Each structure stands twice: as structure tokens, then as C-alpha cells.
Amino acid sequence: MERLPGFRDFYPEPVPSRDAGWSFDARQFIFGKWREAARRYGFREYDGPPLEPLELFTTKSGAEIVGQLYNFVDKGERAVALRPEMTPTLARMVAAHERAYKKPIKWFALPQLFRYERQQKGRLREHFQFNADILGENDVAADAELIALLIDTLRSFGLTAEDFVIRLSSRNAWQEFYERGVRNAECGAEGAYQFYQIIDKLERTPPEESQKKLAALGFSLEDVNGFIASGTPTAELASIIANLAARGLGDFVKVDYHVIRGLAYYTGPVFEAFDRKGEFRAIAGGGRYDNLVKLISGGKVNLSALGFGMGDVVLLELLSARGLLPQFDATVDVFVLIEDEAVRPQSLKLIQDLRATGHVVDYPLTPAKPDKQFKRAQELKAGFTARVEGAATVKIRNLKTREEVVMAAADAPGHIAR
């Protein structure tokens, strides 16, 4: 029986092969760095259900999204879907209890997200994402704080300003550009959305095609390219850049109006993190979405908001390519050798005492030859072996220094440094 296509098994290291699955240890390493960075910035962790009412996602993204969802009708006749993103859940949770929390709310989550997409080879249908959001602060100081967190998260993996850059843009600036230039005011919101989609795909679309589509809305590709080339920061972007520069993070960010973020719901500054060599898809992306909480709460709660998402898959590829993933080994602190079955009971007591003081301990569950036991201790990269000798004495061997000491069994846990 096989797992579903596009889903991952996470094996303990050593992972048999890349086909076999992914490394649980690498996943945990990444989660640890994500949590640690968020913690230093004073963000608090939350989570919601992986299964939500379908309406939560269509309210935000329109009915089109259903084609990309794992959605179904449950046994209670509810239309439900596996979450394709975390933001609607966050908006729902905050709206339900916004009075209970001081503003600004700084929260993060590490959800697993699901999208059903027509199968492409190697394309995943689930991934994990680091989501960090700030709610209840209009000032772009919040945008700077959030981008600083994004930068420091990537730096905590050993990535530098030579490895990645945050491309900073402004949905506002593009909106003004659109409103200044649109030929026909009747195009309205729908026209703006079409326009954003064209800009979003500009770098991946033949110029003639973009030109044609822009012309239909009353724009010229030349004007668009001119605006992008100018790179003049808006007052908001200038303020964000100055804030980041004061922190010593100026090298990690640049204005780049190619970035617009396709989704309809962004309202202010937007940004994406890219590897400088341009080998990978975006590492992370986000921006302001000041209207979403109001939309999800049916107008009951109005809270400005901004956030970013960083997936585990591109990040893993990048860290792997830059040699920044550590070696993950199964290791133990102490391997207890039981060469004489007569002392198994005393050995079990020793194992218990060592574990009770926090040591990671393994041992042969059943009788095994001494050389086989020692080989196993080496495979597990044990720091020490311990062997009960006589009624209440233990011989401890430091496998690095080869130093051997005999001591009372009761002293062994204290002797072995954590």
C-alpha cells in the first residue's frame, strides 16, 4: 500500500532515500529555527483546525479556489475543506476574541497546508508554512518589524545578504498607478485585479502578450516598465527601509515593483524573499491585508493586519544547495552494555537512573554478543558506555577519550556530563 501522490512521509535519519521520503529531523530543525526566531521577536504561537468550513476560504478567495482544494461534504452535510492557507483561520480566531488580546497582536503558526492541484511530477499537495502576522497596527513600523523577523529567520539558518534579498513593493503605489492611468473608470475593482495579475506575471510573460493585455485596460507596457525601472520608494516604503537600516538590516532589502502579490486581498506594502542567484521560487511572501478581518467577521470586527508565509519546501532546497543543513544523527548519551545476563536487573536500574537524570540511554533488549553490543554503541555515536560490574559498581568508558572509570552505580548519573 502506498501513500497518496503529493504527500510526504517523514522518516527519522538516516532517511533511506529521497524517493522514500523526507527527513523528520530536517523538518524539526526548521521548525525549531522558525519558533526560536518568532520567540525572540515576541510572537506567540497559535493553531487552528486543519479542516474548516469551505465558506471560510471562498469568502476570502472567491469560488474559483474550490478547484484547488481538498473539499468534501462531511457526514453531517457540512461543506468542508482542508486548509490551503492559514490567514482565514487566523482572521476568524482573532475576530472571535479580539478584545481579549492587547494590540498589536503578534502571532505565528506552523500549519500544514493542502492544495489539490492536477498532478505534476514531484509537485507536492501539502507543505508546512511559517506564518507570522501582526494585527491591530496601522503604522508601517509594524511592516518593518515583520520584515525584520523574516530577515532574521532566514539569517538564523546561516543565510546572508549574499544569499537572499527581500524585494519590497507597494500595492498602494500600483493602485495609484492604475487609478491614474485607467482609461475607463468602469473597469473598477475587477479591472484593478486584472491589472495586478498582469503585473504579477510580467517577468514570466512575453512582452507582446503583456503589452496587448495592458492596452485593453488603457496602459502601455512602456509606462509600466518605466515605473518599475524608476524604483522610487513611496513614503511608506522609504519609512520601512529607514527602519530596517537603523537595525543594520538595510542590505537585505530593495525596492522592486515587479512584486505585486497576485492575491486580491493585499492592501499596502507587499514583499517577497528570493535567493540572489534566482535559482528557486520565492522563499517567502507577504504584505498588508487591512480588510480581511472585517470581511471574515461579516463587518463585526475591523482590524488592520499584515503577515508573511514561508514554506518548508523551497527553504529546504535552498539550505541543501548552500550546504546549510546539518548532519542529523541518531545519537545516545550512554549505551549500557549487558554482557552478563545475571546483572540485567542491576543494569535496568542503572538505565532508569541515567534516564531519570535526563540522559539519552539505549541498551540491548535481549542477550547479544559483547562485540555486537559495542558495535551498536558506536553506530549510535554513544558518548559513553556503562557496564555493571558486581553488585553495585559500574565501569564507565568515555568513547571519545577512551578514559575508563569504575564507580558506585549511584554516582554514575552525576559523572556523565549531559
Added chain:
Amino acid sequence: MERLPGFRDFYPEPVPSRDAGWSFDARQFIFGKWREAARRYGFREYDGPPLEPLELFTTKSGAEIVGQLYNFVDKGERAVALRPEMTPTLARMVAAHERAYKKPIKWFALPQLFRYERQQKGRLREHFQFNADILGENDVAADAELIALLIDTLRSFGLTAEDFVIRLSSRNAWQEFYERGVRNAECGAEGAYQFYQIIDKLERTPPEESQKKLAALGFSLEDVNGFIASGTPTAELASIIANLAARGLGDFVKVDYHVIRGLAYYTGPVFEAFDRKGEFRAIAGGGRYDNLVKLISGGKVNLSALGFGMGDVVLLELLSARGLLPQFDATVDVFVLIEDEAVRPQSLKLIQDLRATGHVVDYPLTPAKPDKQFKRAQELKAGFTARVEGAATVKIRNLKTREEVVMAAADAPGHIAR
């Protein structure tokens, strides 16, 4: 918009109310203890997809289970289900790559599991479970090792032998009892399964009803109760108890043949953890299932196996009732006061430097009155406040000792103890 009934939102502390949701911090506290105990015992963590082919679960549990599942047909016409338990996924994963791992395999996982059950008030449709399993070891020394992990996991929360007990039983013993006494050999496996179900429900069923059902299979309630009352350990159980006693864990376990574990797939020793006062449902349960890997792998791989599962919900109730849940607070190491906007840039640099050395730091994103800032520092239970004074000096105040020191900004991160 509301979350689905039976699903939980996990909020950062302080959680607005129990109705609002559950505590993410309490969940993380429990996950941390689970991981730490497993680690000390040399168990390695794995995970699989929350969505699996439906067949994986029906192969193990029969078609009846479908009524309790979140199952559906995906857009690729595959019959799929949200996992109701982890063991089939584990068996699938191990069977696929068993040669890559040394035996015994000691693995654990903390999956979220899903069951659709007709709504009862307050009844959850998802929970998290600590699953620990040992594969590839026939000897009951593995059963003892696993039960020791279960005991030490519960002890790590502060629970003692006065709080809980492991009721140890034997599917083998019941199987022999059944085979000795069954009137009609034709009853076979189906009869045995019916018999196990009767025993499983014995404590919750009126005696006349059990008597009647047992009689249909050729048994008397008296004989059954006599066997249970005898409590004579089988050789296997005696060996497990001796092993645990050698570790000093004898007080945590007793033979109790009431326990049989309803599921059809158990093959050897079985056990459940209960609170001594009998206020809660089982805290954990498990046992041997030596045939499952063979079944799931279609006969390709044959590996003995045993494991237990411990859910987060009963555990949380028990810890809460015994006063063993710590207070979870939003706390920061340092709150940086910015009372003069002219020094905001230097303050941002200080914040960056403090965070870079691992400190948890918060500060006012926008101009705020000094007393409001200080109040926020107190709410966040800050250990220190720091305030830039002049070009490159910082005043640091220890909020516990009220000691104030002025120093060069560059020295501040080193001064503040982690």
C-alpha cells in the same frame, strides 16, 4: 464564521475562555514532555500524511470503520480518509523501508487524529496522540521497555504511583481461555472477536446481559469473573513485571484481566493506564500487534510490533484536576522603552542586538506615553527594561531587583543574563 463542531482552536495564553478554545501553550507543554521522555528512551520521531488511502484503514479495521471516518473521494477519484489512528501509517512506512533501519526500531510520533462520530455535546472529532512503537523484537523485554516509557512519560508531568496505574493484561491468556472453553470450534476467529468484545465491555454492562452473551459462546460469567479475580500473571506478564520492578517501577503496574483492548489486531500483552481515582477514561492504551505489518504489506514484510497511544485530551483533564499544569504567561526578557522618538533608530539597533544574542524583546511600535510603555513592560512580565540615553549609552533596569545601570549600548546584550 465559526469553526467546525468538535474541532479546536488553540490560542496563546491567556486563552479568553474555555469556550473560546484551548491553550496552545498547554499543548506545546505536553508535546515537549512527550518528546523529552521519548528522546531519553532513544525513540526517534517520524510523521506521515494526515490524509491516507481509505484502504489503509479498512485493511486493518474492516469496512465498519468507514462510518467513523472523515472519508471522501478526491478530485483524482481516489478514496481517501483523514487518519483516525497512526499505526497503519507506521506499518506502511516501516514495511516500505524496513531494511534501512536496525532492529529493534524504536519510533514515536505526535499525530493529530480525526474521527467523525455522531455529535455528542463536547465530544471532540480530533485530538493529538503520543504514539510510541517498537518493531522487530519478539521478546517481552520490548514490552517492558515500552511500558517503562509510558510510566516515565506520565511521571515527567509530576504524576506519581498514587495518581495512576498501568493495568496489564494478556490477549494470549484470554485467547487460551477462549480456546479452552469455546463450545463450538466453528465459532473461530469471529467468535473470539465477539468474546473479546464482551470482556472489553464487562465493567460497563449489566451482569445478566454479559452472562447471556457469554452463554451463547459456551462460557459462564462465573468462570470469566473467576479468571479475572485470580489475576495470576502469565509467564510473559511475570517477566514484564520483574523487568519493571528491576527499574524501580513495580508500583506503577498491576495485572488486571479486565483489560483486553477491543481492537481485533492485538496479539500479546495489552495494557491501559488509568488514574487511580477512576475519574477519567483511560489515559493511554496499547499492546502487541505482531501481525499488522504483514497484513498492511500484503505479506511482504513480517515484523513483530507493539505500541501505545496517549491522547492529549484526557491527559489535559487529569493534569488540570491534579493542579499539575503550570501557569503559561506571555513573557519577554527585555522591554525597550522609547520615550524620545529622536532615539528610535538607536533603539531599533539595540533591539536588534539584544535579539541577535537570543533575548526575547518587545517594544512600542509607535509613539506611546512613558507610563503606558512601562505598564506594557509589566504586563509582559519583562525581566528588564532598557532605554537609550544619548548617542551610545543605555540605561538598563532589572524589574525584579530594581537595580539600574547605565552602560555603553554595545555592552547591553552581554549584561542581561538569559
